[in-house]
Amino acid sequence: KPVLVSNKERARENRKIFDKMNSLVINIISSPGAGKTSFIQKVVEHLKEKYRILVIEGDIQGQIDSSRLMKLGVDVIQINTVTECHLDAFMTAQALPSIKKNYDLVLIENVGNLVCPAEFEIGEDYKLAILSTPEGDDKPLKYPLLFHLAKVVVINKCDLLPYVDFKLQKAKDRIKNKNPRAIIFDVSAKTGKGLVRFCTFLEKELNDKK
Amino acid sequence: KPVLVSNKERARENRKIFDKMNSLVINIISSPGAGKTSFIQKVVEHLKEKYRILVIEGDIQGQIDSSRLMKLGVDVIQINTVTECHLDAFMTAQALPSIKKNYDLVLIENVGNLVCPAEFEIGEDYKLAILSTPEGDDKPLKYPLLFHLAKVVVINKCDLLPYVDFKLQKAKDRIKNKNPRAIIFDVSAKTGKGLVRFCTFLEKELNDKK
Ligand SMILES: Nc1nc2c(ncn2[C@@H]2O[C@H](COP(=O)(O)OP(=O)(O)OP(=O)(O)O)[C@@H](O)[C@H]2O)c(=O)[nH]1
Ligand SMILES: Nc1nc2c(ncn2[C@@H]2O[C@H](COP(=O)(O)OP(=O)(O)OP(=O)(O)O)[C@@H](O)[C@H]2O)c(=O)[nH]1
Numbered sequence: 301k302p303v304l305v306s307n308k309e310r311a312r313e314n315r316k317i318f319d320k321m322n323s324l325v326i327n328i329i330s331s332p333g334a335g336k337t338s339f340i341q342k343v344v345e346h347l348k349e350k351y352r353i354l355v356i357e358g359d360i361q362g363q364i365d366s367s368r369l370m371k372l373g374v375d376v377i378q379i380n381t382v383t384e385c386h387l388d389a390f391m392t393a394q395a396l397p398s399i400k401k402n403y404d405l406v407l408i409e410n411v412g413n414l415v416c417p418a419e420f421e422i423g424e425d426y427k428l429a430i431l432s433t434p435e436g437d438d439k440p441l442k443y444p445l446l447f448h449l450a451k452v453v454v455i456n457k458c459d460l461l462p463y464v465d466f467k468l469q470k471a472k473d474r475i476k477n478k479n480p481r482a483i484i485f486d487v488s489a490k491t492g493k494g495l496v497r498f499c500t501f502l503e504k505e506l507n508d509k510k
Numbered sequence: 511k512p513v514l515v516s517n518k519e520r521a522r523e524n525r526k527i528f529d530k531m532n533s534l535v536i537n538i539i540s541s542p543g544a545g546k547t548s549f550i551q552k553v554v555e556h557l558k559e560k561y562r563i564l565v566i567e568g569d570i571q572g573q574i575d576s577s578r579l580m581k582l583g584v585d586v587i588q589i590n591t592v593t594e595c596h597l598d599a600f601m602t603a604q605a606l607p608s609i610k611k612n613y614d615l616v617l618i619e620n621v622g623n624l625v626c627p628a629e630f631e632i633g634e635d636y637k638l639a640i641l642s643t644p645e646g647d648d649k650p651l652k653y654p655l656l657f658h659l660a661k662v663v664v665i666n667k668c669d670l671l672p673y674v675d676f677k678l679q680k681a682k683d684r685i686k687n688k689n690p691r692a693i694i695f696d697v698s699a700k701t702g703k704g705l706v707r708f709c710t711f712l713e714k715e716l717n718d719k720k
């Protein structure tokens with residue numbers, strides 16, 4: 301029976317499949333080039349010995365990001381969205397049949413875009429936004445929906461703070477203004493700064509989930 | 511008679527209005543924070559004495575960018591897209607009734623997004639893409655449509671090259687591979703480097719248009 305299912309209903313179906321695996325699923329969203337893949341690389345390096353991790357890669361075309369991650373020995377599934385500027389629940393569902401084992405952690409890298417990916421549930425536990433310092437500290441004001449919905453906001457490329465106009469405290473205040481409960485981490489995916497603190501937080505979440 | 515007009519048809523209507531003014535109209539597209547407003551500020555500073563310039567600002571909400579530009583004394587019209595991640599021809603048409611004089615140059619700053627804005631004609635002469643060095647030199651491969659369609663590609667934030675992984679020649683080769691006729695400028699909207707060369711190119715275009 302060809303029933304037209306809404307994105308929300310499809311996301312609930314995805315959620316049920318992830319719940320059977322008892323996985324923590326995080327939807328990672330940022331502008332193009334803010335450092336989603338670099339951040340995931342660092343998190344995987346920290347946690348792959350202790351946890352079973354799957355990365356689902358959403359990109360317009362190609363396998364550039366998934367081949368970077370495969371080099372780390374982590375399981376990766378690539379989804380090409382072709383024309384869509386975001387992953388939705390139906391596209392994400394395409395990855396599910398190829399999941400052959402139970403994962404503790406599923407990291408979903410969305411298409412680089414600060415607008416539309418925030419509007420589509422895909423079955424995640426929560427959204428993690430990445431804001432990079434070169435973009436400017438006004439992004440929470442100019443692209444509000446993502447910062448309003450994200451449970452976690454990672455401020456990346458903090459190694460570039462001496463060279464850019466980004467005011468860290470101002471950015472944090474603006475994020476908190478949009479979303480008082482947001483948990484904010486400042487990191488550098490290049491130098492590794494801040495990754496231990498983030499991974500400690502993530503481990504606690506993984507253990508709570510069990 | 512409420513005729514359903516396609517975006518292309520609406521863009522053609524916009525084009526006719528701009529042609530009556532004999533204006534050069536440029537649609538400026540980039541990721542969030544790549545430097546569209548900063549670049550426009552620099553171009554306006556260079557050319558506002560000699561040419562009549564209008565800036566049309568497309569943003570999800572607010573007037574942050576238009577108030578930066580109004581400080582330069584240039585005419586600005588703000589369009590808020592609310593939920594849309596791009597300007598289309600209908601939204602752009604909303605700005606037209608408030609155009610009270612003939613402009614030589616109309617700069618349209620689109621919503622920060624490397625995907626959807628490239629798909630919508632809005633009545634422009636051409637698209638100008640801005641790629642900033644912190645985003646990485648792989649963007650022409652990962653977000654190909656814009657680089658394929660843009661007549662001009664500006665590589666911005668070249669002052670940050672010593673601190674980021676961006677390979678300038680590699681990026682240029684990738685852009686040329688997607689679009690052999692693309693005209694590429696490397697600039698820094700912060701230091702002003704490369705702006706004289708770009709403005710000389712733009713003046714020639716303005717004079718050819720006359
Ligand atoms: N200086 C600095 N550069 C970084 C950092 N994190 C990532 N980069 C660089 O930023 C560029 C983009 O990084 P990616 O990890 O590919 O970003 P992304 O968000 O995955 O990009 P897309 O998937 O294409 O949207 C690359 O040149 C990285 O080397 C950081 O913390 N500091
Ligand atoms: N280092 C450096 N920073 C720059 C340069 N151009 C712009 N910036 C900074 O980059 C950030 C974003 O610049 P904007 O001009 O607001 O970028 P935008 O593309 O208009 O951003 P949105 O309209 O919000 O998408 C700000 O902090 C600027 O100061 C540059 O050439 N070099």
Ligand SMILES: [Mg+2]
Binds near residue numbers: 336337338365409
């Ligand atoms: Mg990536």
Ligand SMILES: [Mg+2]
Binds near residue numbers: 546548619
């Ligand atoms: Mg701007």
Ligand SMILES: [Zn+2]
Binds near residue numbers: 384385386416595626
């Ligand atoms: Zn889109």
Ligand SMILES: [Zn+2]
Binds near residue numbers: 385416594596626
């Ligand atoms: Zn969109």
